[in-house]
Amino acid sequence: MNIEKFLPSPALMPLIKEFMIIESDVETGSKTIPDTSMTMSFRYCGSVLKGESAETISAATVSGLRKSVRLFHYTKATSNLLVIFKEGGFTAFSKIPAHELFNISIGTENLFHSTELAEILQRLAEAKNNFERIFITESFFLKKLATTKRDLSVNHAINLIKQQNGIIRIKDLAKHLHISQDPFEKKFRQQVGSSPKQYASIIRLRNLIKNYSSYSSLTDASYEAGYFDQSHFIKDFRLFTGQAPKDFFKSSQYW
DSSP states (O other): OEEEEEOOOTTTTTTEEEEEEEEESSOEEEEEOOOSOOEEEEEEESOEEETTTOOBOOSEEEEOOOSSOEEEEEOTTEEEEEEEEOTTGGGGTOSSOGGGGTTOEEEGGGTSOHHHHHHHHHHHHHOSSHHHHHHHHHHHHHHHOOOOOOOHHHHHHHHHHHHTTTOOOHHHHHHHTTSOHHHHHHHHHHHHSSOHHHHHHHHHHHHHHHTGGGSSSHHHHHHHTTOOOHHHHHHHHHHHHSSOHHHHHHHOOOO
């Protein structure tokens, strides 16, 4: 499996984190652990199946934030272009509140006309190289870009959660922002796609995985991530990655 990443143009950089093209010459499996970005995929060659059900995934889909691992199966000669949004970036292209897509994926025909989707998939398949595919995709999104006003308190909250590696009480976060907790959580869900608590949980577990080699033991790693109940930590970790911690760090490949 070959994975190539591209940064967006300046006009889309506030909304899109990166583009990712995944190409597989042979049948293979793939594991995706939860992240803080909503994604949109355009499969212009081959097939991608849900690993747990072997159900074929639509050629164009959008996926919300998730709390659990996802398994995929790529057939031979499959090519997929992913649009990885920044937090809140998806709302600039859709009227669907981001939280309505939490833990699910839907076909992008719910967002765009089927004729538009058929056209972009055909152009991606016929493109001469990946740079041309990125240009085609960026042109599509620039046309779809709507004028939206992003809530600065939500952006501030995102930065604070990241600075604290996800170890922060949501009540304290709302107090720091001088905003009532219920209205804050509602705005956060609509813009980001999950509750602040779930978002913080993704941040702290991904931070633990990223920095695992720097800890002296798994117990120390879990304490550093704010877990003082080992059974609770192992339960959350297994849901997040699909494996027990020791098995995951021993051999797991993911993105």
